[in-house]
Each structure stands twice: as structure tokens, then as C-alpha cells.
Amino acid sequence: MTDATYRVEVAKQQFVFSAAHFITFAGDICERIHGHNYGVRAMVEGPLDENRYVVDFIALRDAVLEQTKVLDHHVILPEHHAEIKLTSDSKETTATFRDRRWVFPNEDCVILPVVNTTAEEIARVIAERVRDRMRERFGDAITFLEIGVDENEGQWGVCRIKW
Numbered sequence: 001m002t003d004a005t006y007r008v009e010v011a012k013q014q015f016v017f018s019a020a021h022f023i024t025f026a027g028d029i030c031e032r033i034h035g036h037n038y039g040v041r042a043m044v045e046g047p048l049d050e051n052r053y054v055v056d057f058i059a060l061r062d063a064v065l066e067q068t069k070v071l072d073h074h075v076i077l078p079e080h081h082a083e084i085k086l087t088s089d090s091k092e093t094t095a096t097f098r099d100r101r102w103v104f105p106n107e108d109c110v111i112l113p114v115v116n117t118t119a120e121e122i123a124r125v126i127a128e129r130v131r132d133r134m135r136e137r138f139g140d141a142i143t144f145l146e147i148g149v150d151e152n153e154g155q156w157g158v159c160r161i162k163w
């Protein structure tokens with residue numbers, strides 16, 4: 001046997017979600033709300049199973065699509081930002097940053113467990129959710145899952161997590 005390693009990569013044309021967000025950077029700067037057609041790719045590394053594959057392409061594709069659908073056509077808001085504060089009532093979610101305020105219908109928002117809605121953090125959340133779904137079927141043999149999120153046709157934030 002050679003000392004081979006294996007991985008599966010899935011980067012489908014359908015792996016796109018259109019969403020709005022705004023991040024802070026350099027301490028004081030808070031972007032205006034704007035949108036991206038985000039792209040996603042996924043990579044799973046591990047041993048070959050009895051089918052002689054790492055994981056089924058189709059299972060990985062569907063687990064990623066499940067997450068892109070959740071985000072598509074939504075405003076993505078950060079749950080853990082120190083200064084972007086979120087409050088929700090039964091109809092609306094209000095985000096504030098210092099003297100600025102944005103109000104959205106609840107159904108238009110997705111609040112993610114992130115500090116800032118960067119491509120890197122969105123990639124981590126997708127990775128954790130895809131791993132949870134894939135583990136149900138593929139168990140613990142896989143070593144790593146990597147998710148890349150592209151904000152602007154070539155600007156990727158990538159997160160690799162242990163299985």
C-alpha cells in the first residue's frame with residue numbers, strides 16, 4: 001500500500017447565495033449594508049470507506065445546499081458583535097451600531113453565531129453545520145472539513161475544522 005491521502009472537493013455552480021451584510025473593521029468603521037453573490041466550496045479529507053470514497057459527493061453537495069438555501073435572500077447579522085447590538089420582537093429585528101439603526105422584518109434576517117459577518121466566519125458556521133449533518137451518515141472516520149466562502153469572485157474566506 002502507498003502512503004496515499006484522499007479528499008473530496010465539491011464546488012458546484014449552484015453553491016451560490018445572495019445575501020446582504022455589513023461588517024466592522026479597524027475598530028471604528030462600520031460598512032454600509034450591501035450585498036454579495038457569495039460562492040461556496042467544500043473539501044472533506046479522510047480515509048476511503050468500503051465504497052472506496054471519502055464521502056459521497058452527493059451527500060456533501062446536498063449538505064452544503066441546505067446551508068446556502070438558509071442564507072439565500074437574507075440579511076446576515078452577527079449574534080456576538082461587541083457593538084452591533086440586535087434586538088427582536090415578534091415582527092422585527094433591529095440592529096444598532098452607535099448612532100446608526102437598521103430595522104428588518106424577522107423573516108428577512110438570519111442571525112449567525114459570529115462576531116463579525118466576514119467570509120471566514122460565515123465559512124466556519126457553514127462548516128460546523130455541514131459536519132453535523134454529514135456525521136450522522138459518515139461517522140467519525142473523516143479527519144477535516146474545509147469550507148470556502150467567496151465574497152466577490154475571487155476573495156475567499158476559508159475555514160478548516162476537525163471532524
Ligand SMILES: Nc1nc2c(c(=O)[nH]1)N=C([C@H](O)[C@H](O)COP(=O)(O)OP(=O)(O)OP(=O)(O)O)CN2
Pocket residue numbers: 023031034117118119120151152155157
Ligand atoms: N478577509 C476578509 N476581508 C474582508 C472581508 C471579509 O469577509 N474577509 N469583507 C470585506 C467587506 O465585507 C467588503 O464588503 C468586501 O466587499 P467587496 O465588495 O469585495 O469590496 P470591494 O471594495 O473590493 O468591492 P468592489 O465592489 O469591487 O469595489 C472587506 N474585507
